[in-house]
Amino acid sequence: MNKYILPDFGTIQKANAGNSAAMQKLLVHYNTYIMFFAKHNGVVNDVYAEEIKERLMKAILKFDIDR
Secondary structure, eight states, rough: OOOOOOOOOHHHHHHTTTTTHHHHHHHTTTTHHHHTTTTTTTTEHOOOOOOOHHHHHHHHHHTTOOO
């Protein structure tokens, strides 16, 4: 059994097509992971968090979903 809840494929497709609401939904979904990896010495670094979000958005838009 999968203990991780994944975002639905339709939301990913919409975000890949440039839908800002879908992109925001994915950012909210992955916010816990983003905050975890943005920590430096146990404190969330906002600059790191914004860079991770930016890289995630670029990766979603660049991904070839039809392959």
